[in-house]
Ligand SMILES: C[C@H](N)C(=O)N[C@@H](Cc1c[nH]cn1)C(=O)O
């Protein structure tokens with residue numbers, strides 16, 4: 001059963017209205033990692049809740065409790081649970097997405113205000129923070145709901161929704177919510193779910209749609225080094241006291257080599273080498289070094305071998321150094337010795353790695369390396385958040401439906417990929433609901449999620465909405481035959 005032609009026509013005919021809705025969403029700076037923006041994350045939850053309700057979804061906003069951020073005790077933004085349709089003859093698909101975004105400032109190097117959706121008429125790019133990650137995809141689902149309500153068309157499946165506002169900050173509170181709903185059994189919100197679909201990642205390149213069966217996990221650290229009672233004058237105290245920044249830079253330099261090799265003993269070693277057959281999967285993907293260099297904006301790939309680069313993203317761990325809190329970073333030449341600095345790095349994890357088996361290796365290595373510095377400063381190691389990796393069985397009707405939908409909308413066979421990023425809740429859904437989970441991306445490999453000038457191409461938003469809608473029809477068609 002392919003999607004009805006009038007559904008597809010509705011999407012084409014209402015494209016400008018859908019883009020305006022995306023502009024309204026992008027205008028809310030729902031940055032979960034910034035305490036001063038917490039009100040905006042809540043505003044975004046209410047915006048989305050209102051949209052869902054207006055197209056017939058029964059929703060509830062769930063209070064997830066409190067957490068500490070930047071030394072403040074804050075209420076977590078509510079999660080949105082929704083449902084529409086209870087036909088026992090239909091499959092029930094659970095849709096997950098997130099309405100929070102990464103931080104963005106014009107001064108980071110954006111060409112336009114990150115929270116004003118800018119439409120580049122020449123390229124069709126819809127530029128703004130969250131356009132691709134993940135406001136465009138979640139509004140894709142809203143577009144589908146609007147189309148069905150306006151056309152008086154019955155949805156081909158029952159839908160449940162779980163949208164959160166903390167994904168970019170470790171999905172705090174969400175696992176507990178899912179587990180408590182699952183414990184309720186029959187009356188629980190997720191009761192009766194047959195499969196999960198998440199649209200929150202990207203194609204490998206700019207040409208070929210993808211379906212995704214794996215995500216890396218994550219463990220995120222902050223190394224706090226403190227010593228002097230306050231910031232000091234380097235002319236007065238240089239070569240006089242142990243300097244936190246000097247210790248930190250030394251420690252951070254011992255984490256990873258410039259070629260990506262992780263220097264913490266036992267981390268790289270935990271992952272097996274690929275078989276010839278597995279290597280062939282990467283060799284055969286529609287991807288080349290130019291794709292990564294184009295999306296990175298530089299000719300700096302770690303290897304000229306495509307399979308090596310792809311495996312670096314999909315099936316090996318990686319360690320990235322993100323920044324230093326408390327370090328002098330402004331303009332000018334301030335001659336300061338910072339008193340406290342916090343170095344931030346994270347490790348992307350692949351099976352069998354988990355935060356539980358990796359964190360002790362990280363902590364004992366850093367403590368030993370710090371001891372070698374003979375510094376009188378103090379080191380405190382904080383793990384900010386983490387999540388486990390996930391790999392799914394793609395020989396399942398859920399993936400078959402996504403493949404058929406991709407072929408129907410894009411007239412192309414999708415790349416079958418593993419994503420280098422992380423969505424902590426994915427494994428929780430897979431394990432606690434015991435159902436198949438699929439990632440069906442909307443955006444392209446050069447969207448620049450988390451980066452400056454993040455964009456979603458107009459065609460990806462519109463064709464992507466058709467793709468997500470068609471997928472629901474394909475789920476209904478395949479499972480009615482089974
Ligand atoms: C893949 C997804 N769209 C995403 O961007 N996930 C984030 C999750 C995260 C964890 N800490 C901060 N953000 C990612 O992979 O970085």
Ligand SMILES: [Zn+2]
Nearest residue numbers: 133168449450
């Ligand atoms: Zn993200």
Ligand SMILES: [Zn+2]
Nearest residue numbers: 098133134200
């Ligand atoms: Zn995301």
